[in-house]
Amino acid sequence: AQSVTQLDSQVPVFEEAPVELRCNYSSSVSVYLFWYVQYPNQGLQLLLKYLSGSTLVKGINGFEAEFNKSQTSFHLRKPSVHISDTAEYFCAVSDLGSGGSYIPTFGRGTSLIVHP
Amino acid sequence: EADIYQTPRYLVIGTGKKITLECSQTMGHDKMYWYQQDPGMELHLIHYSYGVNSTEKGDLSSESTVSRIRTEHFPLTLESARPSHTSQYLCASSPRRRDRGFNTGELFFGEGSRLTVL
Numbered sequence: 001a002q003s004v005t006q007l008d009s010q011v012p013v014f015e016e017a018p019v020e021l022r023c024n025y026s027s028s029v030s031v032y033l034f035w036y037v038q039y040p041n042q043g044l045q046l047l048l049k050y051l052s053g054s055t056l057v058k059g060i061n062g063f064e065a066e067f068n069k070s071q072t073s074f075h076l077r078k079p080s081v082h083i084s085d086t087a088e089y090f091c092a093v094s095d096l097g098s099g100g101s102y103i104p105t106f107g108r109g110t111s112l113i114v115h116p
Numbered sequence: 117e118a119d120i121y122q123t124p125r126y127l128v129i130g131t132g133k134k135i136t137l138e139c140s141q142t143m144g145h146d147k148m149y150w151y152q153q154d155p156g157m158e159l160h161l162i163h164y165s166y167g168v169n170s171t172e173k174g175d176l177s178s179e180s181t182v183s184r185i186r187t188e189h190f191p192l193t194l195e196s197a198r199p200s201h202t203s204q205y206l207c208a209s210s211p212r213r214r215d216r217g218f219n220t221g222e223l224f225f226g227e228g229s230r231l232t233v234l
Contacts, residue, residue: 001175009156032220043122043206043225044159051220090159094221101147101166102221106159 002027004093006107014115015083021076021110023091032094032102033074035065038109039087047089050074061085086114119143122207122226129197130234137192137229139207147210147219148190152176152203153228159206165190197233205229 003026013019025031032051036044048059055067065076074091088111094104120141129135141148146167151159161174165184179201180194190209194201208223 004158032222034222036223036225041227043227044208044223045225046222049220049222092221092223102219103161103164104221104223106151108156108158 002031002093002095002105004091004105004107006089006091006110008110009108010111010113012113012115013081016080018079019077019081019085019112021089021091021112023074023076023107025072025074025091025093025105027072027093027095029095033065033067034092034094034104035059035063035074035076036090036092037061037087038090044090047076081112081114083114083116085112087112120207120209120224120226122205122229124229125227126230126232128232128234131196131198133197133233135194135197135231137205137207137231139190139192139226140188141190141209141224142188143209143211143224144187145209145211145224146187148184149208149210149223150174150180150182150190150192151206151208152178153206154203163192197231199233202231202233205231 005024007022034049035047038044050057050067058064088109090109091107092104094102123138148165150163160176162178163182207226
């Protein structure tokens with residue numbers, strides 16, 4: 001079974017500083033990779049996704065992520081964060097399950113806290 | 117813009133009550149899911165559906181049940197709520213990838229239903 005590890009439960013950072021949120025997954029067979037953001041009292045919203053092609057993926061709000069197959073990682077980065085980026089971030093990996101369908105597995109989430 | 121709706125957003129009820137959490141999507145997605153979310157924990161898949169009249173149990177054992185009589189509607193029911201059911205429940209749907217015709221697992225989420233059982 002797939003497992004997804006988000007190495008940091010909480011990442012505090014100052015406004016305008018760069019940030020990296022780390023994500024590793026267990027299976028190296030055919031996978032699809034996603035990052036979602038969750039603001040307080042809301043559902044999850046897709047930030048970006050890797051389906052195929054270029055390993056550097058750009059998403060909304062200035063975020064990007066790089067798929068590294070050899071290291072089974074999909075780290076999320078932003079060169080300069082804003083206060084409004086304070087939220088919970090979830091990494092998800094989707095692989096072909098026993099039923100022949102892609103089912104996503106989520107990490108525990110990383111709380112990004114941006115200080116002024 | 118995702119169009120998936122959950123009601124109620126917040127519910128506080130007493131032990132033993134029957135509850136139904138509603139989820140509807142207007143995007144025509146075939147696959148739908150229910151996740152349970154607790155603070156600091158990964159989202160746990162409790163139910164999913166491939167389409168009408170299809171329901172499957174997820175990785176996390178749950179005393180809830182689901183039905184899928186219409187494509188757009190995927191309600192979750194607890195016959196007798198207990199304090200251990202207190203959690204946030206997230207409904208999601210998933211489209212087929214247009215160029216390949218299969219589902220990649222990309223999800224569109226509702227805003228969640230926060231259930232508290234006293």
